[in-house]
Amino acid sequence: MTEQKAASFIAACVQMNSGRDVAPNIAAAGDLIRAAHAKGAQLVVTPENTTLIEPDKKASLAKTPYEAEHPGLAAFGDLARDLGIWLVIGSMPVRAEETRIANRQFVFDPAGRIAARYDKIHMFDVDLATGESHRESAQVRPGHEAVIAATPWGGLGLTICYDVRFAYLHRALAQAGAIMLTGPAAFTVPTGEAHWHVLLRARAIETGCFMFAAAQVGTHAEGRATYGHSLIIDPWGKVLADAGTGIGVVTAEIDTSLVKKARHAVPALTHDRSFTRPAAPLSAAGE
């Protein structure tokens, strides 16, 4: 894959507050995607779980059809085609097997075809000090494959939410040809306040990639809250857009020549060294 193609374009992140019913979420996302297109966006990214945030696991399974029957597929494919844009649905949960779902990202090309799919690899299984607990792996079948979509502007590496904490995934994507990364999310408020900006900026800086991180925001069903602050970041780590805590759309002009510039200035992506894993800490007494 060549590193640079068409030089410059407008990208957008949609920030939304998805609820527990699929149809209104598809409609709300559609309105925001149209608003992004009206601002000139040629690539639009929506948050994790765009089509459903249903805390009840039984209900969530029941509301999550297999991909072929999911109304979001047709709706978003048609929308991408009607607007003539590259559309990334940050994730749309789909049934993967009888009792498990996949947290799947879809890239639609301007003809409305699926250009790429990615299943979230890292599962958010945590117990926060605030009492908030998540066991994503109880219902989600994790992915095993890193994916890069080919766009007219260059490779777009796909990640989802908690993946942002795993630098090696982003590094692998960049080393395999990504010059841009997606990082759609439904981040918690406490981890967002402490970690969101710094994690995303670090991934952009380490990889010399643009980062498009569209986020869920506000209060969802059963009091679940998400952090918002959708970000567009350049390869030097500069925040080009921050959506704050409202529902809406942010855009930024993406000058892909900045990728080469950042990687030329600091070629860390090509400076990997191999080393043996540490066997164990050295004893306090010393050797």
Ligand SMILES: O=C(O)CNC(=O)[C@H](CS)NC(=O)CCC(=O)C(=O)O
């Ligand atoms: O819960 C749902 O309804 C849908 N799933 C999500 O929102 C996902 C998995 S639980 N959220 C995250 O990965 C947050 C990561 C995060 O907040 C962090 O890494 O700090």
